Amino acid sequence: MDISNIIIAVCVVGGTGLLFGILLAVASFVFEVKKDERVEKILAVLPGANCGSCGYAGCGAYAEAVAGETAPVNGCTVGKAKVASQIADIMGVADAGAVEEVVARVHCGGDKASAVYKYEYSGILDCVAASKIAGGAKKCLSGCLGLGSCKAACPFDAINIENGVAVVDEEKCQACGKCVRTCPKGLIELIPKKSKVWVGCSNPEQGKFVNQYCKKGCIGCKICEKACPFDAIHVVDNHAIIDYSKCKSCGLCAKKCPRGVIHIKQKPAQPATENKELV
Amino acid sequence: MVLEIVSIILSALLTENFVMVKFYGICPFLGVSKKVETALGMGMAVTFVMALASAFTWIVNKFLLIPFDLVYLQTIVFILIIAGLVQFVEMFMKKSMPSLYSALGIYLPLITTNCAVLGVTLLNVQNYPDSFIYSLLYGVFAALGFTLAIVLMAGIRENLDEERVPESFRGFPITLISAGLMAIAFMGFSGFSI
Secondary structure, eight states, X not given: OOHHXXXXXHHHHHHHHXXXXXXXXXXXXXXXXXXXXXXXXXHHHSOOOOOOTTSSXXXXXXXXXXXXXXXXXXXXXXXXXXXXXXXXXHHTOSOOOOOOOEEEEEXXXXXXXXXXXXXXXXXOSOHHHHHTTTTOSBSSTTSOOOSOHHHHHOTTOOEEEETTEEEEOTTTOOOOOHHHHHOTTOOEEEEETTOOEEEXXXXXXXXXXXXXXXXXXXXXXXXXXXXXXXXXXXXXXTEEEEOTTTOOOOXXXXXXXXXXXXXXXXXXXXXXXXXXXTO | OHHHHHHHHHIIIIITOTTTTSOOOHHHHHXXXXXXXXXXXXXXXXXXXXXXXXXXXXXXXXIIITTTTOGGGHHHHHHHHHHHHHHHHHHHHHHHOHHHHHHHGGGTGGGXXXXXHHHHHHHHXXXXXXXXXXXXXXXXXXXXXXXXXXXXXXXXXHHHTTSOOOGGGTTHHHHHHHHHHHHHHHXXXXXXXX
């Protein structure tokens, strides 16, 4: 083996590479595309979760849309007001506008003790798979299947399955909406964070059937409707639905509900610390 | 001479069609064949890369690799050339055809790893080591054969979208079945020779 063979091989391959490198370097100047500098700046302040809750394919697509002035500066629900104001600075917009803070909440409270099961499911641990078999193991067709497809979809680790029902950790939830799109039963909804009440049932069947399925099912008795002083809760399709534009979170409906369907958010132990780590 | 050229053109386009007979370049064939317009753009990009790659690799092989006894480095040198060309095409497209650039997306840089391109360069130095013209001709028409296949496929898929396909066959399954049927149709050319 002659050493010159190696040197020639290195020179030929290296030389070819170098030649192409130089040509490409020249070409990159000739074909340079003026990029909007703001896109990269906006991308830098975005959370980078690529969750898609802004309605664009990812943080990059949203940043381009903002720079192209086709998207609002306050479109990022994960980054909230802080990111909105930063983007407003980059774009030279005076007012970022308010970001409606929302949070994911589950319209089902039928845990293992309350719900009636029609069979024991032992298939793949995935809600979509389970929902294909007679609508899932619970008798209630609107019941949380509790197999954690939403938990798997959550990029922020904010959902836990507690006793057969998905429960959202509101401190961790960034309202990206991935769980909303994942749930085969459509039980998760993005609800204004400032509101403290939500209905833990979405079964559209009549009360006498719901009674057979679940101890925590809404039977459409309308006691909450009568209790609400703001006309914010109504029974539609045999279950209560809250109109959050009117709701003042007084909690009267939850107190009056005979079946404990309406959930009240418990106050966190240490209030007034939120957003501190973000700022 | 004329007969040979016609035979190269026919074999590259039909009887040895890169996608349908040799099964090269299946990735972009399935990935970018949703619309005729983008399929045509992809075909043109591949044609450009394959024509230039055929020319460059033939020259490099003839005047660099063979004299220095470095034929064993063919694959790596050819890939280097192809990667450089693809990068060049990408810059060119980004500048002059931004809409096509974003429509092709990831499949544009993936031309680098498109085995059709490396395949044509390796077949060229194997089959036509002494004729630059034949190499170039084979490269261009093999690429046009790829374009033909991908555009036909895109036309079929555009029509498939409006058909009532059974649910379990929708999307990729029916696309793969159509591709298989197209390949069978192209086999009809195989007895064809001059």
